[in-house]
Amino acid sequence: MPTLVNDPRVEETLLAHRRQSGLDKYDEVWDGVYVMAPIANNEHQGLLSRLTTILVGQIEFPGLGRVFPGANVSDRPLDWQQNYRVPDVLVFLNGNPAEDRDSHWFGGPDFAVEISSPGDQSREKIDFYSRVGVRELLIIDRDPWQLELFRLTAGRLQSVAVATTANALTIQCQVVGIALQLVPGEKRPAIAVASAEGQSWTI
Numbered sequence: 743m744p745t746l747v748n749d750p751r752v753e754e755t756l757l758a759h760r761r762q763s764g765l766d767k768y769d770e771v772w773d774g775v776y777v778m779a780p781i782a783n784n785e786h787q788g789l790l791s792r793l794t795t796i797l798v799g800q801i802e803f804p805g806l807g808r809v810f811p812g813a814n815v816s817d818r819p820l821d822w823q824q825n826y827r828v829p830d831v832l833v834f835l836n837g838n839p840a841e842d843r844d845s846h847w848f849g850g851p852d853f854a855v856e857i858s859s860p861g862d863q864s865r866e867k868i869d870f871y872s873r874v875g876v877r878e879l880l881i882i883d884r885d886p887w888q889l890e891l892f893r894l895t896a897g898r899l900q901s902v903a904v905a906t907t908a909n910a911l912t913i914q915c916q917v918v919g920i921a922l923q924l925v926p927g928e929k930r931p932a933i934a935v936a937s938a939e940g941q942s943w944t945i
Contacts, residue, residue, distance in 0.1 A: 772870075774824050779862060785930070786857050789882065790830050792945040793855060796935055797833055801918060807835035807852070814846035817874050822846050827867050831855035833918055840875070850874030853917045857882045868892065872899045878917040887931040889913050889922055907931050 770777045782790070794811040802809045810832045816822035826846060833853040834840060840849025854876050856864040864881050871879055872894065879892040879899050888906045891913045892899040905911040905924050912923045919938045924931045936942045 770827050771824055772827075777863070779828070779859075782857075782859060785884070786830075786859055789857055789933070789945060792943070793933075793935075794831050796920070796943055796945075797831065797918060800920065800937055801833055801835070805836075807833060807838070809833050810851075815840075815850055815874060816846050816848055817870065819848055822848065827870055829854040829871075830857045835917070850876040852877045853880070853915065854878075855880045855882065858884060860885070868899050872897060878915055880913075880915065880922075882933070884930075887924060889924060889933070891915065 769779055790811055794809060797809045801807050812828055812830060813832050814822070814826045814828055815832070816826040818825050822843070822845075829851070831854065832847075832851040834847070835852045838849070838852055840847045840851065850871060850873075854871060856862075856867065856879065858864045858881060868879065871892075875894070876899065877894045881890045881892070883890065886906070888904055890901055890905075891903045893902045893916075894900075903911060903913045905913050905922065907924045907926060910923065910925075912921050914921050921936045923934045925934045925944070926932070933945050934942065935945060
């Protein structure tokens, strides 16, 4: 359940514990409000690592840009820690105007991925991602399973495709040149990924 902490001493102790234990990796600050992200489970981490690996091969190794498994993104040139988000996967293509400021990016990636977890607020980040110029956003929902692609149109990320196991739709991510589809799996739906060059993976 959401919890509001108004005691500075409790807040300081809680945040110090999260930093020391590494639980704050995906925590965010939304306009000055500290948002603690749910702890990612093994399925989430597996999807994250495999999708990042595919994109590194498609984007980073050929020299087309940079790929990150999570990074701080802010819309503020100063006091960035008062407003930032942490997508699960980020792709910055060559020529992206965002500034790498070491601790964070001032400006958004060309392509971002959010893997939803119970209690998170992936869709509530869409306005922020629109403001920082994310060109495409992929949200992977896991209950129920679906893939939803958003594309920046007239300054706003708009939903352009929703893939489920029922509709067998193939989603085309134009920015990074991959196609994704949900396919039946043993314990859960799998995500079939294909490149324009004919490579394919199942994650």
